[in-house]
Amino acid sequence: MKSLAELEAIRKATINRINLRTEDDSTTTRVVVGMATCGIAAGARPVMLAFMDEIAKRQLSNVTVSQTGCIGMCRLEPMVDVIVPGQDKVTYVHVKPEMVERIVDDHIIHGHPVHEFTIGANE
Amino acid sequence: MDNYRAHVLVCGGTGCSSSGSATLIERFHEKIAENHLEKEVKVVRTGCFGLCEAGPVVIIYPDGTFYSRVKPDDVEEIVTEHLLKGRKVEHLVYVDHATREQNAEKKLEDITFYKHQHRIALRNCGVIDPENIDEYLAMDGYKALEKALTQMTREEVIDEILKSGLRGRGGGGFPTGLKWKFTYQSQADQKYVACNADEGDPGAFMDRSILEGDPHAIIEAMAIAGYAIGASQGYIYVRAEYPIAVKRLSIAIEQARDYGLLGKNIFETGFDFDLNIRLGAGAFVCGEETALMHSIEGKRGEPTARPPFPAVKGLFDKPTMLNNVETYANVAQIILHGAEWFAAMGTEKSKGTKVFALGGKINNTGLVEIPMGTPLRTIIYDIGGGCPNGKKFKAVQTGGPSGGCLPESLLDTPVDYDNLIAAGSMMGSGGMIVMDEDNCMVDIARFYLDFIVDESCGKCAPCRIGTKRMKEILDRIVEGKGEEGDIEKLERLAETIKATALCGLGNTAPNPVLSTLRFFRDEYEAHIKEKRCPAHHCKSLLQYKIDPAKCRGCTACARVCPADAITGTVKNPHVIDPSKCLKCGSCMEKCRFGAISRE
Structure with a gap:
């Protein structure tokens, strides 16, 4: 038998797991990882898993992680776009798993892009 | 890790199951494991998405990509392209019937089929995993029950349903709130709530889809109803021909009991309520409320005259409130969002x-x-x-x-x-x-009457004998043996049956004949007077002919005829022997010169 509080806790925990089926774009932050052959070869999969881990660890409910194909700058892979609603898209290049924590903390949670990792700082 | 980056929703409704969605799910698990994605991608078997024509349907979130008619061999491509590399498999994306567009970026709700719809009863079908109570809870599940039990009196619950204007979705359209009120007012030591899931109309499958896609919605609504009218026991009468619905319903009831949402002292409010499933054997008449209740009691599924109405004397002679599946599917939403919200939709007398x-x-x-x-x-x-x-x-x-x-x-x-x-x-x-245009309305009326003759329980004479006589007349008409006066005879029989049959099934049995007579009387007359079927459907009234001027004597028709009814020599016009012709139409399909006609 579950108490009302326990039911509410189940609701909250489950909605985090299923809201990517129902969410509207206007409030969702999207993390898009380049996962074409070039991206995967450069190590995009550990980067993507690191993002998923970090997002789960911090229990962020309105962030989705998805992949995209090659955008032509294979030498800069692994590349990650972070799109916070209402803000410009930020492209990170040469992303390594150890950089993920800062991107999630500074950019996704606090809204300050990590400029030294962006394409602008590296080109 | 509980968070997945992508969800693969595969329709597990009856339609998609019969077109092979179970194999798809297996194959997805296989291929996802092969590519080591099992910690990132979750496969969910949902209820019906509604677009059965495009089944089996697969939707991938967060992008919301809508794949239709997916075959087991397509799964590998979806996994390695879409799920691994993020490239949508364009050629499997659903083609919008109205715009002819195949747009992978299009969201589900923008597709023409869904654009005009407004989903309340079907809100969770195709969204949640029906075998997982947590997902139902996450969609505000059992919040309405909580609200009713902890914040509302029984009278307030009934009043809310009454004010919403909800009417019975099983067909009759009786105001649901009134039914609840009458049963509430009946005095007895025991009352029951029951759910009519004996969906028997040919071509109707909405109740099945709700039970398959969102079984907890029915359980929650029945518990609310039990609270409102003062019943501690409920029965769901569902036909045994719906195995997926029965299975998911059983799982859902078990889960609800586990969580204390069914059973003793729910939410520690002192309210007890439990549910049981009763399987119907598939008789159409058992969808009629008195017959249904006799069947639950273990008696023969035959209707009895009303009054007394079930609200006074129903199951086991106790006051019983019986609603249809779709009616219940609206209840929790009305309690949660209020009667005004519901009454704002629909027309003056039909809400929602x-x-x-x-x-x-x-x-x-x-x-x-x-x-x-x-x-x-x-x-x-x-x-x-x-x-x-x-x-x-x-x-x-x-x-x-x-x-x-x-x-x-x-x-x-x-x-x-x-x-x-x-x-x-x-x-x-x-x-x-x-x-x-290819459907013959006389034959359609005959089809429905045939169904009634089959399904009539035989208890009252008008339905047992009357419908049979009507069917005999229709049989004669489509065979080309119709006589002057048949239409009038049909009308007289129909009126008598309507006025004298015992239950709703019999009272309405002549409707298909009466309505086709009203709008398509000319088709009946053509059959009877001219011995002609305007839709070219009734075989006995058809005749295939070869126009000798157009026939080039290619022999194609003679070769395809299964009855050897066509004779002729090469390069000379052929002839059909009407006594041998089966009227299958193969020759007409085969002829390249348009020489064969039927009338």
Whole structure:
């Protein structure tokens, strides 16, 4: 038998797991990882898993992680776009798993892009 | 890790299951494991998405990509391209019937089939995993029960349902709130709530889809109803032909008991309520409320005369409140969002939405939920996509064997209980079968009557004997042996049966004949007087002929004829022997010169 509080806790925990089926774009932050052959070869999969881990660890409910194909700058892979609603898209290049924590903390949670990792700082 | 980056939703409704969605799910698990994605991608078996025509349906979130008619061999491509590399598999994306667009970026709700719909009863179908109570809870599940038990009195619950204007979705359209009130007012030591899931109309499958896709919604609503009327026990009467629905319902009841949402002292409010499933053997008459209750009691499923109504004396002679599945599916939403929210939708006397099962000669076979008052034309053309192969629309049958056929001229009728009755049909449980120019209306009437003759329980003479006599007359008419006066005889029998049969099944049994007589009398007359079937459907009235001027003597027709009814020599006109002809139409299909005609 579950108490009302326990039911509410189940609701909250489950909605985090299923809201990517129902969410509207206007409030969702999207993390898009380049996962074409070039991206995967450069190590995009550990980067993507690191993002998923970090997002789960911090229990962020309105962030989705998805992949995209090659955008032509294979030498800069692994590349990650972070799109916070209402803000410009930020492209990170040469992303390594150890950089993920800062991107999630500074950019996704606090809204300050990590400029030294962006394409602008590296080109 | 509990968070997945992508969810693969595979339809597990009956439609998609029969087109192989179970194999798809297996294959997805296999391929996802092969590519080491099992910690990132989750596969969910959901209820019906509604667009059964495009099944098996697979939707991938967060992108919302809608794949249709997915075959097991396509799974590998979806996994390695879409799930691993993020490239959508364009050639499997659903093609919008109206715009002819195959747009992978398009969201589900932008697809023409879904654009006109408003989903309340079907809100969770195709969204959640019906076998996982947590997902139902996450969609505000059991919040309405909590609200009713902890914040509302029993009278307030009944009042809310009454004010919402909800009417019985099983067909009759009796105000649901009144039914609740009457049962509440009956005094007894024990009362019952029951759910009619004995969906028997040919072509109707909305109740099945709700039970398969969102079983907890019914359990929650029945518990609310139990609280309101003062019942501690409920029964769901579901037909054994719905194995997936029965299985998911059983799982859901177990889960609800586990969580203390069924059983003793729910939410520590002192309210006890439990549910049991009773399987029906599939008799149509058991959808009639008195017959249904006799069947639950273990007696023969035969109707008895009312009054006494079930609200006074129902199951085991105790006051019983019986509602249909779709009616219950609206209850929790009304309690949660309020009566005004619900009453703001629909027409003056029919509030909310209605689910229809679209079938027959229509492009998008499937399940649609629309606000009451939506014109038939919108349902059939905008949502349904019209008749396939460019054929001309002839009629739409609503209300199953108790309903009627409506012609083109009535297509702008806004759909609600009263408008459909005024038009000569009825809402019924929501089957909607579309017919095109190739359908013979006399034969359609005969089909429904045949169903009634089969399903009549035999207890009262008008239904047992009357419908049989009507069917004999129709049989004669389609065989070309119709006589002057047959139509009048049909009408007289119909009126007598309507006035004297014991239950709703019998009272409405002649409707398909009466409504086709009303709108398509000319077809009956053509059969009887001219021995001609205008739709070229009735075989006994058809004759295939070869035009000697057009026939080049290619022998194609003679070779394809299964009955060797066509004779002739090469380069000379051929002839059909009417005594041997089976009227299969193969020769006409085969002829390249248009020399063969039928009339």
